[in-house]
Structures are given as C-alpha cells and as structure tokens.
Amino acid sequence: MFKHFIRLQWKAFFRSASFKTEIWFKILMAIGALYFILVFLSLGVGAYFIIEKSGLGDPLRVVNQFLIYYLVADLYMRYMLQKMPVLNIRPLLYLPVSKASVVRFSLGKTVLSFFNISHAFFFVPFSVVLLIKGYPAASVISWHLACLALIFTNNFLNILINNVDRIFYPLIAVLALLGIAQYYGWFDVTAYTAPVFDLFYDQPWTAVLPWLLLGAAMWGAFSYFKKHMYLDAGLATKKSVGKTEDYTWLNRFGNLGTFLKNDIKLIKRNKRSKTTVLMSVLFIFYGLLFFTGGLEVYESPVWRIFAGIFVSGGFLFSFGQYVPSWDSSYYPLMMSQNIQYREYLSSKWWLIVIATGISTVLAAFYLYFGWEAYLAVLVGAVYNIGINSYLVLWGGAYIKTPIDLTSNKKAFGDKQAFNVKTLLLTIPKLLLPLLVYWLGAFFLGDTAGFILVALVGVLGFAFKERVFRMIEKIYKKEKYKTLLAYKQKA
Amino acid sequence: MIHAENLTKKYGSQTVLDIESLEIPKGQSFGLVGNNGAGKTTLFSLLLDLIEPTTGSITSNGVPVRNSEAWKPFTSAFIDETFLIGYLTPEEYFYFIGELRGQSRADVDALLSGFTDFFHGEILGQKKYLRDLSKGNQKKVGIVATFIGSPEVVILDEPFANLDPTTQIRLKKIIRELAAQREVTVLVSSHDLIHVTEVCQRIVVLEKGKIVRDIETTPETLQELELFFAGETP
Numbered sequence A: 001m002f003k004h005f006i007r008l009q010w011k012a013f014f015r016s017a018s019f020k021t022e023i024w025f026k027i028l029m030a031i032g033a034l035y036f037i038l039v040f041l042s043l044g045v046g047a048y049f050i051i052e053k054s055g056l057g058d059p060l061r062v063v064n065q066f067l068i069y070y071l072v073a074d075l076y077m078r079y080m081l082q083k084m085p086v087l088n089i090r091p092l093l094y095l096p097v098s099k100a101s102v103v104r105f106s107l108g109k110t111v112l113s114f115f116n117i118s119h120a121f122f123f124v125p126f127s128v129v130l131l132i133k134g135y136p137a138a139s140v141i142s143w144h145l146a147c148l149a150l151i152f153t154n155n156f157l158n159i160l161i162n163n164v165d166r167i168f169y170p171l172i173a174v175l176a177l178l179g180i181a182q183y184y185g186w187f188d189v190t191a192y193t194a195p196v197f198d199l200f201y202d203q204p205w206t207a208v209l210p211w212l213l214l215g216a217a218m219w220g221a222f223s224y225f226k227k228h229m230y231l232d233a234g235l236a237t238k239k240s241v242g243k244t245e246d247y248t249w250l251n252r253f254g255n256l257g258t259f260l261k262n263d264i265k266l267i268k269r270n271k272r273s274k275t276t277v278l279m280s281v282l283f284i285f286y287g288l289l290f291f292t293g294g295l296e297v298y299e300s301p302v303w304r305i306f307a308g309i310f311v312s313g314g315f316l317f318s319f320g321q322y323v324p325s326w327d328s329s330y331y332p333l334m335m336s337q338n339i340q341y342r343e344y345l346s347s348k349w350w351l352i353v354i355a356t357g358i359s360t361v362l363a364a365f366y367l368y369f370g371w372e373a374y375l376a377v378l379v380g381a382v383y384n385i386g387i388n389s390y391l392v393l394w395g396g397a398y399i400k401t402p403i404d405l406t407s408n409k410k411a412f413g414d415k416q417a418f419n420v421k422t423l424l425l426t427i428p429k430l431l432l433p434l435l436v437y438w439l440g441a442f443f444l445g446d447t448a449g450f451i452l453v454a455l456v457g458v459l460g461f462a463f464k465e466r467v468f469r470m471i472e473k474i475y476k477k478e479k480y481k482t483l484l485a486y487k488q489k490a
Numbered sequence B: 001m002i003h004a005e006n007l008t009k010k011y012g013s014q015t016v017l018d019i020e021s022l023e024i025p026k027g028q029s030f031g032l033v034g035n036n037g038a039g040k041t042t043l044f045s046l047l048l049d050l051i052e053p054t055t056g057s058i059t060s061n062g063v064p065v066r067n068s069e070a071w072k073p074f075t076s077a078f079i080d081e082t083f084l085i086g087y088l089t090p091e092e093y094f095y096f097i098g099e100l101r102g103q104s105r106a107d108v109d110a111l112l113s114g115f116t117d118f119f120h121g122e123i124l125g126q127k128k129y130l131r132d133l134s135k136g137n138q139k140k141v142g143i144v145a146t147f148i149g150s151p152e153v154v155i156l157d158e159p160f161a162n163l164d165p166t167t168q169i170r171l172k173k174i175i176r177e178l179a180a181q182r183e184v185t186v187l188v189s190s191h192d193l194i195h196v197t198e199v200c201q202r203i204v205v206l207e208k209g210k211i212v213r214d215i216e217t218t219p220e221t222l223q224e225l226e227l228f229f230a231g232e233t234p
Helices: A002-014 A023-054 A059-081 A099-111 A120-132 A137-162 A165-183 A190-202 A204-227 A248-253 A255-269 A271-291 A301-312 A314-318 A320-326 A328-336 A341-369 A371-396 A420-444 A446-462 A464-487 B040-047 B090-100 B105-113 B135-145 B165-180 B193-199 B221-229
Strands: B002-011 B014-024 B029-033 B055-060 B075-078 B153-157 B185-190 B202-207 B210-216
Touching: A023 A059, A023 A120, A059 A120, A059 A137, A059 A165, A059 A190, A099 A137, A099 A204, A120 A137, A137 A190, A137 A204, A190 A204, A248 A255, A255 A271, A255 A341, A255 B090, A271 A301, A271 A314, A271 A341, A271 A371, A301 A314, A301 A341, A301 A371, A301 A420, A301 A446, A314 A320, A314 A341, A314 A371, A320 A328, A320 A341, A320 A371, A320 A464, A328 A464, A341 A371, A341 A464, A371 A420, A371 A446, A371 A464, A420 A446, A446 A464, B002 B040, B014 B040, B014 B210, B029 B040, B029 B165, B029 B193, B040 B055, B040 B153, B040 B185, B075 B135, B090 B105, B090 B135, B135 B165, B165 B185, B165 B193, B185 B193, B193 B221, B202 B221, B210 B221
Parallel strands: B029 B185, B029 B202, B075 B153, B153 B185
Antiparallel strands: B002 B014, B002 B055, B202 B210
C-alpha cells in the first residue's frame, strides 16, 4: 500500500507545473540551494568555535540555554509556513484503503519535510565537533537523539496546533513575554529549561523521555486526524461570511474605479494578498538599516538610493511583480469581458502608483534622520513611479505562475511564489538607478546624483503612453500562453 | 453575425477543430452538440479569443476577434468557473460586470429582479462569497451575469450541466425568451440532446473537430440526433 502512496507522491512532485522550468533556471536554483546548504553547514561547524571564542562558557551549555527559543522559533516557522498534509487526502477517502494507513502516510510524509531535515545542518556538524573535541560519546549521542526527538515532536505538535488557532496565539504571546523578560533581566525562563536539556547530556538514559513525548505527539496527531477525517470536519475548508461592500466613492473614477474596487476587495479578502501587503509595509522600515548608521557597509550614499527605492516601493515589488497572476483564477473572464487591455493595465499601474505614494507619505518619519534620508526616499519614489512601475508590469507578462489566493502558506517559501525569474527581473529595477546615481555623483557630486535619478524617473513618466503601448503589445502576444499556464492549477 | 473560415486548431499532430466554413446569422439560437473532445469548448474559446487558431479566422459582427477588441462590448460568455471572481459576493460580481458594461446599479437590480425564481433564494443576500457557493449556484450566477448589459452575442458552454431539474426548466425558458429577441444571437453547447433541441433553432453536431450535421430544428430532430449518437446512421 505504501508503495502506491510513495509513487503518487513522486509523480506529484515531478509533474508539478512549477517543476517544468527551463534548464538553466534549474541550475541556478541548484546553485542557490547548494549555497544555502554550505552556509548552514559552516554555521553548524562554526557555532562551537564562535561560542567558545566569545567566552560565554561551555558551548554545549550555551546551546542548551537557548534551545528552548530555538524550538519555539522552529514551531513558529512551521506554523506559518509548513503545509498541512490533509490537502491530498480527499481523493483517497473512498478508495479501498484503510483510514489508518492513509493517515499514517500523510503524517509520515511530513517527517521528510524540509522543516525537519534542515535542522540536521546544525545539529549533525555541531555534535560531530563535540565528539572531536573529546566530549563523552554516549552523552553527546544521547543529547543529539533527544534533540532529534524534540524537533520531530514539534512537527507533530504543529499538525495539532494548526487546527486550533486558540492554542497558538496565546502560546506565542506567553513566549514573547518570556523572551522580553529575559532580555531585561526580570525573569529568566532558560534557568528552568536549560537544566532539562543539560540532563539529556548528563544522564544519557533520560534521552528516552523526549522520545516518549514524540510518541505521545505522534499518537495524538494520528488519532486526531483519524477522528476528523471527514469532508465536513478535518478536511473542510474554512468559509468566511461574505459582506457586500460598495466603495461608492471610487465611482467617480469610471472604469478605473471599477478595477480599483475589485483590487481592494482582492487584497482584503484573500489570505495570500493580505500577507503580501503586510510584507510591503515592512519594507517601509527597511531603510532603518541604512539611515540609522546601524550597518557600516551601508553608509555609502549609493546605498541611500537603494534604500529609497525599497522604502517607497514595497508594494510595487511584493504585489506589483505578480500583476496578472493575482487575477489568474479568473483570467479568462478578464480577457473576454468588456475590458480593453489598456484599461486593465493602467488600473494596475494606478494601484501601484497610489500605493507608492502612500508608502512615501508614511515614510516621512525618515525626516528624523535628516532631510537627505527623506530625499533619497522621494527620489526613489519618483524612480519607482517613472520607471519601475513599467518594469514590473512588463515583467509580469512573463511570470505565468498562477496564484492560489486562498492559501497563505506558500507566500514565502514556495517555489511557486518565489522563483528565480522574478528575482532576475528585480535586478535591472535596482541596479539601473544605482548606476545612474553613481555616475551623477562621481562626475558632478551627490546632489546631482539624486537629481539625475529623479530626472530619469520623470523622463519615464513622460513616455507613459509609448511604454504602455509597448507593454500592451507584449501582454497581447503572451496572452494565449498566459491563459494556458493559468489553467494548470498548481 | 459570426463567421468562421478555414478554422483549425491543432495541438501537435492532433487536430481538435477543423471547420471549413460556419456562418451564424444574427438572432439565431445556435446549439452545439458532440461527445467529449469533439471541440465544442475549443470553438467557443476561439470565438472569445482565449486560444489562438492554427489556421483561419473568426469574425464577429465584422470584427476579426484576433486582431481587435471591438467584439468585447457586445459579447458575453460563461464557459466555466474561471469566469467567476471567487472573492466577490454574487451582488458585487453582478455590479462589477454591470459597471464594465456601462450599466448602473439600478439597471443591474432591475435585471436581477427578473431572475428571482431562477435564483430560488439561494444567491442574493446570502452573505457568501462566490467561491463558497455550490457548483450549481455558481453556474446560476455565471449564466445570469452574461445577460447584463444587453449583449448581442451570448455564449454558454454546457449551461445545463450541474443544475437541478427545476432550474434546467427555468433556464430553458430564459434562453428561449432571449432567442425570441431578434437581435440576440445565443450559442449553447450541451451533452443533453433534449435540452438543445428544445431551445435551439439550429443544431450543429461536432465530431472529432468536424461539423458532421447541421440541421434546422424540427419535431424530428431529436430522433435524428439520437440515432446519430447511437451510431446507427453513417
């Protein structure tokens, strides 16, 4: 029976639409993955020496002290990002397969998740270093096994928590409070948890305890799922109460208003878009890294332009670059309704422009760091409106990954949302203004650099009609391919 | 109204549609029948410029659909659920389509009031988004939305599928009334021979992408079609 399941999984993976990208993108992605593996490996190996050098004490004890936060952070990441195994169960329900084995398989599948395996990059090299450094083998191994069990316990806890929001947020609130308390030295929770983790090392036999815990979590998840394996219970999709909204104040903008209304609803009522917009708000604070002088490498004025573009362009980058994809689930309607391509594109353009404007106003607090900081934001905004708004729309014509508006868990990690193509398209949007500024500043001085970048933006604005005609042409050319790509739901 | 010439669509070596010539006059109610894979949806998608023909062209009211967007104002269609916007309530969806077609809110409300029976109290004022409606109710919304803004060409792909018997009967009445208006050309596809023969003045049978029958509907049509699909006529 398991053989069948595994074969299904194999096919699901290799036949997914997003897997079929061009070969050189695959190579790039492989290089990227390799890079991260190396980084994590060196972190695992290096952790011991870093802690030793910084004089915090015995590296193992230090790790044990913070292990509780590590585990909590892991649980948090899982909750936000890890996909639940229930999604593919539906077609199996009525087949002659026992419920127990379906549940076992779905849960078993999560064990192989990236969220579990990634920890090996830290724990394995760290333990190896401990062994080399002459720590007693039995103790290190028992400690290692205990940690392994705890990570997997998190895996199953997450499955349980995911179904009950009530548990999750209070838990996070309590832990955040504990963290703050520790930071200010009011109360140190690690004083109570560290001895527990130390125990796994000091008394090897106690490593059995986390394994018992793991067993309990597994059993809990298993019986929960088995009990709730009905379409209207555990497998039901959550429904929200619909509310008809008018936004009549947008009517004065004619057809543009119609689209804007729709886009506001799109953003408000779908998980995925809500997350994206929240992310774009975070971009506003990105400039703090540059303007507070927190990082020395970012002191150079060229980086100010870089920051300015990101601060005002958060929405442009996070929402704008997926422009036609937001409408992917009803693209045929948009293509056959009484909508001229030009109107559709210009409504999206206006949305981006308005959001850039709002971000720029919100970013006024950068004035606190001097007028030059805010000037960089303003110049960035002009460039974003004048040039980058076209570039994202243009790039959007080639990004043909359909977006599932209702699921949030893919907003960051999924390759569907974050592909190398979108990354590559970001480069000209960022490098060009840096180059322009650098040229201006090099030959004529800092202020001239700012003016030059702004001028390029204004120039782009002047060519709006022309550029739109070109983008429209590209969209029309790509239309059929886009429609076809959106048809394959990921 | 609609004219197709040398229209073919091929995927690789497989021909899914091959129509030498097809003329649909204005005001006709046109039925398209055929088995799965006969090319019904392909033809409709070509009409709406959603896919590219391999050869040939379609004009709608003199407008070549591939080169101009001028056919959009007088054409409306419901092919499948990709014509619905899942995160809108039915009302919002109707108003959205209405605004795109230059209809005021009052116009849309007036039109909708004529469909109270058809909606059977399950569509309006339900506090549900379209994505949470049942398949049948989604279909009702999609079909009614095509009537907004008095289009001259209405294209409905499999409108009877997924509907309950009462709604099917009501829909037939609606389509017949629509077709009775001289200026509206209605294109309907279906697997259900009884429904199309009741609703359409002309029926075209597609088989493997080719037109194999093109009949004016008469009382004998149903029988003729049944014999054809039973494989008893050459």
